Amino acid sequence: MIGAVDWGIVWARIFHPDHVFARALWTTVYISVLAQILGVLLGFVAALMRMSRFSLLRFLSGAYVLVFRGTPVIVQIFFVYFGTNLLFGFTLIRPANLGLFTLNDAVIAGILALGINEGAYMREIIRAGIDAVDRGQMEAARSLGMPYRLAMRRIVLPQAARVIVPPLGNEFNNMMKTSSLLFFIGVYELFGDADVHYSTTFKPVEFFLAVAFWYLVLTTGWSLIQSRIERRLSMSERGDELSMRERLAEVFSPLHAWATRSR
Amino acid sequence: MGDTQPVTDKDRGELVLHAVDVHKSFGRLHVLNGVSLDVSRGETVCIIGASGSGKSTFLRCINHLEKIDSGRIEVNGQLIGYRQRNGNLVEDSEKSIARQRMQIGMVFQRFNLFPHMTALQNVIEAPIHVRRTSKEQAVAEGNALLERVGLADKRDVYPGKLSGGQQQRVAIARALAMKPALMLFDEATSALDPEVIGEVLAVMEELAHEGMTMIVVTHEMGFAREAADRVVMMDDGRFIEEGAPEQFFEAPSHERTRAFLSKIL
Numbered sequence: 001m002i003g004a005v006d007w008g009i010v011w012a013r014i015f016h017p018d019h020v021f022a023r024a025l026w027t028t029v030y031i032s033v034l035a036q037i038l039g040v041l042l043g044f045v046a047a048l049m050r051m052s053r054f055s056l057l058r059f060l061s062g063a064y065v066l067v068f069r070g071t072p073v074i075v076q077i078f079f080v081y082f083g084t085n086l087l088f089g090f091t092l093i094r095p096a097n098l099g100l101f102t103l104n105d106a107v108i109a110g111i112l113a114l115g116i117n118e119g120a121y122m123r124e125i126i127r128a129g130i131d132a133v134d135r136g137q138m139e140a141a142r143s144l145g146m147p148y149r150l151a152m153r154r155i156v157l158p159q160a161a162r163v164i165v166p167p168l169g170n171e172f173n174n175m176m177k178t179s180s181l182l183f184f185i186g187v188y189e190l191f192g193d194a195d196v197h198y199s200t201t202f203k204p205v206e207f208f209l210a211v212a213f214w215y216l217v218l219t220t221g222w223s224l225i226q227s228r229i230e231r232r233l234s235m236s237e238r239g240d241e242l243s244m245r246e247r248l249a250e251v252f253s254p255l256h257a258w259a260t261r262s263r
Numbered sequence: 264m265g266d267t268q269p270v271t272d273k274d275r276g277e278l279v280l281h282a283v284d285v286h287k288s289f290g291r292l293h294v295l296n297g298v299s300l301d302v303s304r305g306e307t308v309c310i311i312g313a314s315g316s317g318k319s320t321f322l323r324c325i326n327h328l329e330k331i332d333s334g335r336i337e338v339n340g341q342l343i344g345y346r347q348r349n350g351n352l353v354e355d356s357e358k359s360i361a362r363q364r365m366q367i368g369m370v371f372q373r374f375n376l377f378p379h380m381t382a383l384q385n386v387i388e389a390p391i392h393v394r395r396t397s398k399e400q401a402v403a404e405g406n407a408l409l410e411r412v413g414l415a416d417k418r419d420v421y422p423g424k425l426s427g428g429q430q431q432r433v434a435i436a437r438a439l440a441m442k443p444a445l446m447l448f449d450e451a452t453s454a455l456d457p458e459v460i461g462e463v464l465a466v467m468e469e470l471a472h473e474g475m476t477m478i479v480v481t482h483e484m485g486f487a488r489e490a491a492d493r494v495v496m497m498d499d500g501r502f503i504e505e506g507a508p509e510q511f512f513e514a515p516s517h518e519r520t521r522a523f524l525s526k527i528l
Contacts, residue, residue, distance in 0.1 A: 140376075143326055144365075
């Protein structure tokens with residue numbers, strides 16, 4: 001049966017993507033980025049609530065994680081998209097067109113749902129990162145007269161970031177793939193594009209193979225970026241002294257980072 | 264050393280620390296059992312005693328890293344950590360506790376340098392972001408401080424690349440950068456290799472001779488003998504004996520002090 005595959009279609013989908021496809025690819029990227037940012041922000045707030053001395057805030061943070069980690073993300077997506085406006089009795093989610101970002105109501109609902117879901121996972125990651133920083137760091141900062149928030153921002157969080165970034169990168173990798181679920185509420189993204197072509201041509205192998213390739217491009221590209229960020233974050237910890245030239249090379253040349261990765 | 268105020272006779276006798284009947288428990292463990300201590304400007308007081316006797320806890324109470332259960336602690340006449348309201352003491356706000364800590368420098372046993380910053384960045388961090396000193400001035404003062412502790416050439420090195428003794432000297436410079444009225448040393452040499460203890464003690468001795476007000480929790484009896492104006496013996500959450508070093512080490516009057524000194528000397 002392998003002979004039945006029309007490799008021309010696969011080839012064309014990979015090397016000559018049309019502009020509808022490009023748009024779908026871009027939609028996947030910006031939905032994933034925005035949802036991940038929302039997830040990090042919510043996770044950060046929930047992590048701080050978890051460490052609060054007020055029991056109500058700790059309870060809310062716990063309930064948030066319990067609910068959103070304990071239910072399927074597709075249920076959450078449908079709930080937000082179909083349920084939110086009904087639940088609040090007015091149109092909470094409105095379409096917006098911001099040029100590059102066409103935020104129709106399905107996209108907004110999708111970003112909200114994915115972001116809120118992601119926040120529940122990010123809370124644990126961020127809390128673990130903050131816990132991993134030695135208690136003496138906060139004490140030293142406070143003994144110098146830093147109020148809690150300044151000490152958190154200047155001393156604890158930069159060190160926690162080193163612990164947070166690797167799992168955060170994995171979360172974003174997941175996010176790009178999970179965003180395909182938004183096709184079920186009508187968002188025209190990467191998977192949606194493939195499915196539409198499949199249903200008009202009944203050639204599943206060609207179109208799903210091609211879209212799998214593009215997901216692989218996204219996740220591989222991201223893992224390269226991620227490893228560079230991780231290297232930069234661990235630099236000062238290892239005590240490496242870099243000259244200005246090396247630092248610039250580090251920031252501007254992906255090739256350099258790639259070539260010296262095994263150092 | 265550069266910007267330490269010269270000590271005049273008028274300054275001496277002025278109380279920097281005034282601690283009265285401080286109590287502190289961790290759960291059922293009574294760590295501080297009514298501790299009182301006065302330290303005058305320019306004085307160096309060494310607190311000695313066995314592990315678990317409450318020395319470090321007392322030091323941490325002075326800048327409110329630990330809350331006290333009762334008693335009062337004043338630094339430069341200012342109540343630390345608490346505010347008087349209707350005759351009761353209530354815990355002070357985050358902001359004003361932070362302000363009070365600015366005048367109290369602390370050096371930790373485990374250095375606690377910020378590992379993501381170079382030596383100089385460690386030193387200028389608080390002056391810039393807490394005291395709101397200009398960057399140029401903070402850098403100039405930071406360089407001078409690193410020079411004072413003999414580490415001018417290490418200013419751009421991260422703590423991970425410094426020896427324990429060098430890290431602790433950077434930590435001392437970092438605390439001094441806030442121009443504190445009182446310096447607390449919490450077993451500052453206990454985590455160090457024997458061969459680098461000397462370089463840290465030398466910096467501390469120099470500071471003491473230049474008139475910095477210091478409270479030093481230490482097991483280094485040599486330092487106590489050389490640099491201290493007064494030595495205080497702590498046992499079971501109480502100060503049981505105090506005196507000038509000569510008298511303290513030659514003729515301790517308390518049984519527990521004699522037992523402790525015979526073990527450690």
